Amino acid sequence: MNMSFVLREENRALLERVRDMIRNEIMPLEEEYQAEINKGDRWQYTERQAEILEGLKAKAKAAGLWNFWLTDSDKGFGLTTVEYAYFAEEMGKTPLGAEVFNCSAPDTGNMEVFERYGTDKMKEQWLRPLLEGEIRSAYLMTEPDVASSDATNISMSCVRDGDDYVLNGEKWWSSGAGDPRCKVYIVMVKTGGDDLPKHKRQSMIVVPADTPGIEVLRPMEVYGHDDAPHGHMHIRFTNVRVPAENILLGEGRGFEIAQGRLGPGRIHHCMRAIGQAEMALEQMCKRALQREAFGKKLAQLGANFDIIAECRMEIEMARLLCLKAAWYMDQGDARAAAPWISQIKVVAPRVALKVIDEAVQMFGGQGVSQDTPLATAWTHVRTLRLADGPDAVHRRQVARAELKKHTQEKI
Incomplete structure (x- = not known):
């Protein structure tokens, strides 16, 4: 190969x-x-x-x-x-x-959904201005009352009523929904009863952000930061009526669409996290060479040589794993690529967090202040260990793929 x-x-x-x-x-x-x-x-x-x-x-x-x-x-x-x-x-x-x-994100994933699964009307109304950078969008999946890392739990009610669907429920961590330019949501909803197979109960539907009945309750804070004006919003839907033609592919196709959307999104996050790690290492090295304590450059104190070396080596390993996952995606077999995407989804944020944390340590008190971008970078990357699936879920997928090599039993 x-x-x-x-x-x-x-x-x-x-x-x-x-x-x-x-x-x-x-x-x-x-x-x-x-x-x-x-x-x-x-x-x-x-x-x-x-x-x-x-x-x-x-x-x-x-x-x-x-x-x-x-x-x-x-x-x-x-x-x-x-x-x-x-x-x-x-x-x-x-x-x-x-x-x-x-x-x-989340525009790239949403644009892929519109491109792959949207009607001509959706492409003209939403995809074209997104491609031009004229508007923003949000993807609403996570819910406050269920463990959304298992997406079969998604329960926002979406009931057919004549030519419309009626939506009721709450979503949170709706990234980008606070942006005044956000004009459209793609929403994961429940359309099927418990008598259906569990992966056929959810659907995705396109909802204009200004539809009556939508209420933004609050911005969710990440370690005390609201991430304005982008925001991660907690939103309530009360009898929100959406034309039936806004459902993507038809009822019960939500998981199919989600897998097409989330795979690229996960790896894009990881690629950017490696960039954040590189910037943190650069800042760390410059600080180590410029700052003095106890009569020496910081680089010459303690274990700082080893720390810098370990950061460089771990970034290189993470990048290679990310490229390998990307290569598997390019082969066109989503099932074969999935374990590799899960691996890098765990590894990239972990490595980036370590490097950023070491850079913070090199800067001392300044590192946790607003005077460097390190504290903000740390909070964003720490959040990435939860976004698009927490570490434990991805490790589970990696382990299942490994175990399946050695047994015919269902894992």
């Missing part, structure tokens, strides 16, 4: 352009952009914030650096998943990176 992680020559040049824009145009504006969040209404973009973000997006779009996530598609650059991994890693090095190039 020939496994290649090589970028084609034309895409190597494209990556260099992305890397250059991130370093020279996006990163210099990060601090100013973040400072704008606390001015006025945290859930609206200030004039300067919008100017920074939309200005960078316009530059990227004009330069043709746009929608890299459209792997194996004539609408994008035709990147393989392996090739996209290198781009996502670079974008992960700055909080603004993914959106500037229109490669943000």
Whole structure:
């Protein structure tokens, strides 16, 4: 089996352009952009914030650096998943990176759903403006009253009533739903009774964000941070009526759609996490060479040589595992790729957290303050150990795949 992680020559040049824009145009504006969040209404973009973000997006779009996530598609650059991994890693090095190039979660996954499963009307109404970066979207799956890591528990009521479906229930951790530009939700709902097979009871339905009966109850805080203006919202649906034509593929197809959506999304998160680890290691090394204590550079104190070396080696191992998972995805067999995606979904956040934590330690008190991006990066990556399935669920999948090699029994 020939496994290649090589970028084609034309895409190597494209990556260099992305890397250059991130370093020279996006990163210099990060601090100013973040400072704008606390001015006025945290859930609206200030004039300067919008100017920074939309200005960078316009530059990227004009330069043709746009929608890299459209792997194996004539609408994008035709990147393989392996090739996209290198781009996502670079974008992960700055909080603004993914959106500037229109490669943000949850929009990328939602766009894939609209592209694969949406009607022509949905593609015109929602996919086109998402591809253009004109609107944002949210994916509503997790619920407060059930263990949503087992998605067969999803229970939001979705009942057919004439030409409509009527939705009742609550969703939380609806990432991106706080953004004033968020115009559409893709919602996992329960349409079938307990008499159906458990993977045929759920469906996905498209819901305009301004539909009557939708109430945003609160932003969920991550370690005390509300992540405004993006937000992870707790939302209540009360007799929300949606046209029956908004259901995707038909009743009972929710799991089928979810698997098509979540696989790429999981690995994209991991690619960006490796980028965050790289930035943390870079900051750690610069700090170790600039700061002095006890008459020596920090690099020469304690076990800091070993710490830096271990971080470098673990990043390299994580990257190779991520590329291997991406390669399996490129082969087109989702079942074969699944255990590899689960492996990297556990490993990448774990490695990134370790590296970020070591960088925090190198910075001392400054590392946990607002004066470096490390504390914020840590909270985001720690959340990633829960997003798209907690570690325990992915380890279970890895173990089941391993055990199946040695038994015919159901595991």
